[in-house]
Amino acid sequence: MRHLSPLSSRSSACTRSSDGSPLRRLEESFLALATAPEPLTLPAHLVCEEPEQAALPVDQFRSRLAHPGTSPVLRKRAWCEVVGRAQRLGEPWDTVAIGLTVPVLHRILARLGRPVHLERAELEQEALVAVTAALHGVEAKGADCGRELFAAADRAVHRLVHAAHRRAAREVAPKEAGPGRFVGATDLADASAKSLEAVGGEGGDAYSALTLAVTAHVINVAEARLIARTRLEGEPMQRLATEHGVNMRELYRHRAAAEQQLAAYLRYQLREG
Template structure:
């Protein structure tokens, strides 16, 4: 049995974090030694034999809810006790629901959708590692935990963007101190003045001026997306105040 990658991988000009998660999952499924679950031990109507993860893609939607929860509890147990590749497998099996959640999160969102996608994958990993899985609908509970975490971040990001619109127009001459003349020089001057760090300047310059996705910049700097977002938010607040103070004194 093979995995229909078209069902979980969306081709595009630039793969999203969810696309990359799907790609990693497909690579695991294509291995000749793809991991398996012990259906005999799990019971609940599951085939009494080793069940490969590639087979789970088609099998899970056909199972009764109780059996699906048994499978997901076993997946979570393996994530927490054995590590990779089980987190990647769990994300891959949850992709249809995660894509639906991602589509809801990016609706009317003015920022980079890839940031939310990346944060959703990260939040799902965190839910796998620590969320309460007692009770029914285990996968839905994990997904809801991740969704709600990113929804709170989305709300905070949009509210913050509304308060710092100056940064979206950083390249406009009216917002740049006269002595600098170019947004890159503004960032360099802010670093020299001790307003922001070099790493923070890189975060702002790459994601705001060069329009590189925050998740890509975070990966380049070796930072989790959440950390990069928080650091950029703090740095932008200091930079905005510094620019406004410089303008008022010139």
């Protein structure tokens, strides 16, 4: 599979201006193609019944494609052309094809019941990864290849939300000593001081619980810092990914694995205490 450049860091300026949003970074790359000295264009007849000009910059093309008045026949024809170009030619048509999905991806994400501990950036990243995989797997001349891209994104983000709900349910354990409950690692920043004191001792807090987990070799120092900086201090994941030179999706997965280990340790400590 070809590497999708919108999901990588095209430039440090782009990364800084995006606030960690994969969709925003993609949008910047897409709009750069439309506003270049020689804008990238597509045939206007693909989205207009009676076009007034031969070609449209890709941002105007997207506006026409998303317009309620554009017929399903035109939409299908437009998507077949763009997906075909992306599969045959690669960049910049990969960026164009993925960029055309942005309005629909925003609607898909807006409908989700997102758990508070699941970051919007993680959902955006998952949606884009799914669209990218589908882009190079769908039949370009298929009946409605555009809808196949949207369906792939919708399935991916719903799987992620479902997994997050299941993980949160597993991490919620009733306290044997009283009617309260302890919320696990993905909600560590919101856990009550009383519950954390049961792990960290008098004056214990989220940081001391992390320290104890490191001392017990449940997680390492780097994992504790990752959880503390993103969960407790609210730093955007993109900042850490850029700082360490790693892919943001990889960092999300690494944190999730560390949090599962941490949650199991804290539940055990509370039960034994």
